[in-house]
Amino acid sequence: MYRGIDVWKNSKLQLQDSKKNVFSDFQLNIFYKRYIIFEIYNSEKDMFKIIKKEVLSSVIKSFEIEAPDIAKNIKPGQFIVLRLHEKGERFPLTVAGKNLEKGTIKIIFQTVGKSTTELGNLKEGDFIRDIVGPLGKPTEIENFGTVVAMAGGVGTAELLPVISDLLKAGNKVITIVGARNKDLLLLQDELKANSTELLTATDDGSYGIKGFVTNVLADVIKREKVNIVYAIGPVPMMKAVSNMTKEYNLKTLVSLNPIMVDGTGMCGACRVSVDKKIRFACVDGPEFDGHLVDWDELTSRLKAFKENEKAALEKYKEILNMECKCHKE
Amino acid sequence: MPQRIKMVERDPNVRNKDFQEVNLGYSDDQALTEAKRCLHCKNPMCVTGCPVEVNIPEFIHELANNNPAGAIKVIKSKSNLPAVCGRVCPQEKQCESKCILGIKQEPIAIGNLERYAADWAAKNIKEENFDIKPNGIKVAVIGSGPAGLTCAGDLAKLGYDVTIFESLHDSGGVLRYGIPEFRLPVAVLDKEVDSLKKLGIKFVFNYLIGRTKTVEDLFNEGFKAIFVGTGAGLPTFPGVEGENLNNIYSANEFLVRINLMNAFQFPEYDTPVHKGKNVVVIGGGNTAMDSVRTAKRIGAQSVKLLYRRTQNEMPARLEERKHALEEGIEFIELTAPKKFISDDKGFVKAVECVKMQLTEPDASGRRKPVEIEGSNFVIETDLVILALGLNPNPILPSLTKGLQTDKKGHLIVDDKFMTTREGIFAGGDIAGGSTVIQAMGMGKQAAKNIHAYLTK
Numbered sequence: 001m002y003r004g005i006d007v008w009k010n011s012k013l014q015l016q017d018s019k020k021n022v023f024s025d026f027q028l029n030i031f032y033k034r035y036i037i038f039e040i041y042n043s044e045k046d047m048f049k050i051i052k053k054e055v056l057s058s059v060i061k062s063f064e065i066e067a068p069d070i071a072k073n074i075k076p077g078q079f080i081v082l083r084l085h086e087k088g089e090r091f092p093l094t095v096a097g098k099n100l101e102k103g104t105i106k107i108i109f110q111t112v113g114k115s116t117t118e119l120g121n122l123k124e125g126d127f128i129r130d131i132v133g134p135l136g137k138p139t140e141i142e143n144f145g146t147v148v149a150m151a152g153g154v155g156t157a158e159l160l161p162v163i164s165d166l167l168k169a170g171n172k173v174i175t176i177v178g179a180r181n182k183d184l185l186l187l188q189d190e191l192k193a194n195s196t197e198l199l200t201a202t203d204d205g206s207y208g209i210k211g212f213v214t215n216v217l218a219d220v221i222k223r224e225k226v227n228i229v230y231a232i233g234p235v236p237m238m239k240a241v242s243n244m245t246k247e248y249n250l251k252t253l254v255s256l257n258p259i260m261v262d263g264t265g266m267c268g269a270c271r272v273s274v275d276k277k278i279r280f281a282c283v284d285g286p287e288f289d290g291h292l293v294d295w296d297e298l299t300s301r302l303k304a305f306k307e308n309e310k311a312a313l314e315k316y317k318e319i320l321n322m323e324c325k326c327h328k329e
Numbered sequence: 330m331p332q333r334i335k336m337v338e339r340d341p342n343v344r345n346k347d348f349q350e351v352n353l354g355y356s357d358d359q360a361l362t363e364a365k366r367c368l369h370c371k372n373p374m375c376v377t378g379c380p381v382e383v384n385i386p387e388f389i390h391e392l393a394n395n396n397p398a399g400a401i402k403v404i405k406s407k408s409n410l411p412a413v414c415g416r417v418c419p420q421e422k423q424c425e426s427k428c429i430l431g432i433k434q435e436p437i438a439i440g441n442l443e444r445y446a447a448d449w450a451a452k453n454i455k456e457e458n459f460d461i462k463p464n465g466i467k468v469a470v471i472g473s474g475p476a477g478l479t480c481a482g483d484l485a486k487l488g489y490d491v492t493i494f495e496s497l498h499d500s501g502g503v504l505r506y507g508i509p510e511f512r513l514p515v516a517v518l519d520k521e522v523d524s525l526k527k528l529g530i531k532f533v534f535n536y537l538i539g540r541t542k543t544v545e546d547l548f549n550e551g552f553k554a555i556f557v558g559t560g561a562g563l564p565t566f567p568g569v570e571g572e573n574l575n576n577i578y579s580a581n582e583f584l585v586r587i588n589l590m591n592a593f594q595f596p597e598y599d600t601p602v603h604k605g606k607n608v609v610v611i612g613g614g615n616t617a618m619d620s621v622r623t624a625k626r627i628g629a630q631s632v633k634l635l636y637r638r639t640q641n642e643m644p645a646r647l648e649e650r651k652h653a654l655e656e657g658i659e660f661i662e663l664t665a666p667k668k669f670i671s672d673d674k675g676f677v678k679a680v681e682c683v684k685m686q687l688t689e690p691d692a693s694g695r696r697k698p699v700e701i702e703g704s705n706f707v708i709e710t711d712l713v714i715l716a717l718g719l720n721p722n723p724i725l726p727s728l729t730k731g732l733q734t735d736k737k738g739h740l741i742v743d744d745k746f747m748t749t750r751e752g753i754f755a756g757g758d759i760a761g762g763s764t765v766i767q768a769m770g771m772g773k774q775a776a777k778n779i780h781a782y783l784t785k
Contacts, residue, residue, distance in 0.1 A: 046533075046534065046535075069536075069541050069542060070541060073540065073541060073542065073543075078540075083498055087591070087597065087598045087599060088599050089590060089598075089599035089600040089601075090498075090590070090600070114599060115599060129498070130498040130534070130535050131535060132496060132497075132498075132535040132536070132537055132541070133537070133540065133541065134540050134541070135537065135540060261582060261585055261586060261590070261600070262496075262497065262506075262585060264496045264497075264537055264562075264722070264724065265562040265563055265722050265723060265724055266506075266561075266562055266563070266564075266581055266585065266722065267564070267579060267581045267582035267585050267586075268563065268564040268566070268578075268579035268581060268582055269578075269579075269582045271566070271573060273573060278566055278572075278573070280563060283562075283563070283723060283724060297573055297675075300574075300575060300674075300675035301573065301575060301675075303575070303674075303675070304575040304576070304603075304676075305601045305603075308595060308596075308601035309601070311596055312595070312596045312599060312601070315596050
């Protein structure tokens with residue numbers, strides 16, 4: 001198989017060999033970046049096209065991506081694994097919606113590390129090298145009675161298809177979403193349309209109730225009989241929700257986001273302890289009983305590559321900056 | 330009778346710092362001399378030791394007549410991956426173990442000669458001609474590992490319209506993500522896959538059958554038979570305290586990061602891996618050997634291999650064990666992990682071990698190890714790799730109606746390699762195989778039976 005990346009490597013070596021030191025590392029890095037862009041634009045076959053891009057906030061972006069086979073079979077709660085280009089890492093993202101007619105899936109994600117930042121910098125018409133999915137078990141949808149569905153941050157987007165199906169299944173859906181401030185709130189209209197009742201909390205009180213989603217949950221539990229709680233979001237939020245509902249013996253499902261590599265049940269990177277047993281989020285999950293999850297272990301495992309992640313992001317930004325300066329000159 | 334010709338290997342202290350191949354292959358003269366040692370037995374026992382039934386004396390005869398083109402033709406009529414087999418088969422347990430020469434002296438170096446013929450072909454044969462008459466019958470192969478590639482190759486040669494569905498972004502399965510570059514170069518694998526593509530096989534990547542599409546979808550799209558070679562899945566963990574600490578990887582995770590994702594070139598490549606200084610690998614199979622040698626190559630100062638039995642009971646190929654020792658890997662036999670000890674940030678800093686002793690043979694015929702009480706000791710480490718085996722990948726069996734599995738999760742197949750559902754065949758790790766060549770053998774038998782099934 002002919003690999004673009006080898007072409008790049010060879011050409012870099014040849015350049016270094018033939019014109020000793022004519023090209024600085026700075027320039028070579030620009031070649032590298034151009035090469036990556038070249039790859040993204042030019043090898044469209046079997047790749048995944050970005051049909052629509054929306055910028056929801058400074059850090060949250062929404063993409064509609066052409067992936068008809070995934071769109072056809074994906075269900076709420078499932079995720080995909082992406083690889084942006086030949087040098088990219090494989091990383092999971094939960095899917096926020098689909099359009100069967102257009103054959104597209106929607107992802108809404110926060111730019112945190114290098115890969116999500118790089119993904120966020122792609123434009124409409126660009127291609128993503130690899131996407132595999134749907135992965136993981138879908139959310140079990142049935143008529144539970146009254147469901148409290150909770151999300152924090154970008155988890156809100158992933159909650160939407162879940163509550164939409166829960167509502168259709170005849171549940172009373174009380175949705176509680178939270179964010180640091182008003183600007184970071186997502187999809188309020190869509191959530192409202194798919195919930196029996198929508199409660200919104202902001203940490204600073206700039207919108208809705210001032211406080212955390214757990215404060216709102218406490219009020220709801222006092223107010224009425226809840227049959228099940230569903231939570232998706234950052235680990236501290238899911239942990240806090242689970243700790244609270246445990247006191248009430250109120251069944252709570254959480255959607256976990258551990259580090260993954262293949263995402264197909266092969267590497268064991270995504271292992272979590274549930275009820276003191278090893279479970280793999282990619283095939284046994286991503287949803288588990290929140291009362292049985294070892295939250296401290298998960299929190300610790302998410303930090304396994306913290307230093308590497310920081311270094312990768314810095315290097316990426318450096319290359320981006322070089323590129324910008326170069327244009328200005 | 331001349332002595333068996335040893336293949337030239339690179340200096341252990343040079344090769345343990347890079348990923349280039351360890352064995353350098355035979356020269357033309359060496360291959361000729363070695364091939365001439367073959368007695369060309371009337372009843373060749375070696376063939377009975379080959380899971381894919383390569384006509385070994387005939388290909389060696391061609392080599393002895395200085396006709397590598399003829400040799401590769403003989404091999405390829407049976408094996409679709411000769412350059413792979415010549416490198417990774419445990420010949421000492423298979424073909425070479427049956428060689429008559431081996432009774433009085435060393436057996437003929439069948440693996441080395443196979444590799445020579447395959448490498449010669451890769452260099453010298455541009456166009457391969459197979460007389461294929463397409464029959465237009467669609468067959469789906471799930472998984473592009475050794476079982477899938479073999480089955481697909483044989484079916485394509487019989488004229489079938491074969492599509493391989495692969496869940497990863499590249500082909501080869503364990504041959505790419507598991508076996509490291511220094512044992513099986515990616516370029517060699519790519520070449521083998523290329524020659525399969527020339528048979529008309531279509532590859533579809535990023536496709537997880539069961540999830541992206543179901544087996545029902547495939548039958549509805551006109552595939553008449555399906556071969557399942559989805560391989561080994563979930564890694565096994567020892568079940569001891571602290572096994573989920575950071576910097577404790579399964580061998581699969583470690584090798585996937587490095588082989589498939591090029592993590593040793595981070596940050597040029599985006600996937601990171603912890604490059605341990607004092608590495609401990611636990612296990613005694615080929616995967617354990619690949620892990621220790623890879624850890625050494627990405628810069629570990631010390632690499633220790635812990636195994637609960639002795640070297641004699643290790644399932645790893647003899648050559649891999651020898652290479653590992655030469656490259657400075659320390660084998661600590663009769664030792665098992667009891668507990669992984671954490672630093673204050675949740676990263677492993679030591680492993681508490683216990684010494685073992687061997688008692689009566691167990692079900693596997695190997696002597697069962699038991700703990701020696703009070704023999705606990707501690708090894709400091711910053712990277713632990715667990716190579717304790719794998720369970721079959723559960724995704725497809727659990728999502729497909731009518732597929733029955735045994736207690737361990739292997740697909741149950743009959744003597745024709747058909748699963749409990751008509752038209753679905755299986756081979757390789759998912760059906761209880763455990764080595765590359767076993768997987769290839771099963772893929773080959775399945776292809777024969779798929780042909781019989783579709784022509785009955």
